[in-house]
Amino acid sequence: MPEEAIQLYTDAITILEEDGGGQMAFDLYRSATAVYIKLEKYLDAAPLQLKFGLAASKCNATNSQCKAYLSAIIIYLYTNDYKQAEMCYNDCSQIDAFCKSDQNRCASNLLAAYSDGDIEEIKRIAQSSSISNLDHSRAGDSEFRKEKKCCFDFEQTRKRDMARSPPLMGYNSNEVL
Numbered sequence: 001m002p003e004e005a006i007q008l009y010t011d012a013i014t015i016l017e018e019d020g021g022g023q024m025a026f027d028l029y030r031s032a033t034a035v036y037i038k039l040e041k042y043l044d045a046a047p048l049q050l051k052f053g054l055a056a057s058k059c060n061a062t063n064s065q066c067k068a069y070l071s072a073i074i075i076y077l078y079t080n081d082y083k084q085a086e087m088c089y090n091d092c093s094q095i096d097a098f099c100k101s102d103q104n105r106c107a108s109n110l111l112a113a114y115s116d117g118d119i120e121e122i123k124r125i126a127q128s129s130s131i132s133n134l135d136h137s138r139a140g141d142s143e144f145r146k147e148k149k150c151c152f153d154f155e156q157t158r159k160r161d162m163a164r165s166p167p168l169m170g171y172n173s174n175e176v177l
Contacts, residue, residue: 002035009035013055023059026052033071046075046088053092062097067134069095070103074131077114086111106130 009032016025029052036045049072056065069092076085089107092098106128113121125131 002039006032006035017055022055023061025055026061026064029055029068037075042075042079046072046079046084049075050088050092053098057095057097062101065095066098066101066103069098070107070130071134073107074110077110082111082114085114102130 009028013025013028013032016022016028029048033045033048033052036042036048049068053065053068053072056062056068069088073085073088073092076082076088089111092107093104098104106125110122110125113125
């Protein structure tokens with residue numbers, strides 16, 4: 001049944017965007033993303049948020065655009081894919097509206113804290129207004145709040161990422177986080 005809901009949402013999004021009602025599709029993007037997250041299909045949710053950001057850009061809805069991009073970055077972090085989150089951030093940072101936004105600063109700080117292994121900073125950022133004011137949180141969807149949980153599995157992910165990558169300057173791979 002949830003799969004059918006996603007299909008209906010995406011079909012409706014397509015119809016609205018083809019008919020020039022892109023902004024009317026915003027709630028559908030939010031709802032479809034919430035269903036993906038409820039189903040734990042994060043790798044479908046993040047690209048949908050990027051598509052939402054593009055649609056918001058076409059409607060000059062800068063705030064929604066930036067929130068969608070931040071959401072995608074957080075979702076990638078939640079899936080423990082720092083590299084994808086960083087690539088997503090770098091791509092989104094090429095967009096002028098995002099580059100100048102509070103959401104960009106939040107994403108940058110979150111990625112830096114993640115890279116530095118600063119769990120307390122990650123938790124502080126997760127409580128920031130840039131994250132608590134994401135469209136999905138305001139919509140009251142408790143499942144989407146899972147995206148903010150990226151810091152809870154941080155230690156395991158950081159150790160895994162470090163094992164796959166060459167050590168960073170000043171990082172001692174024998175250190176316990």
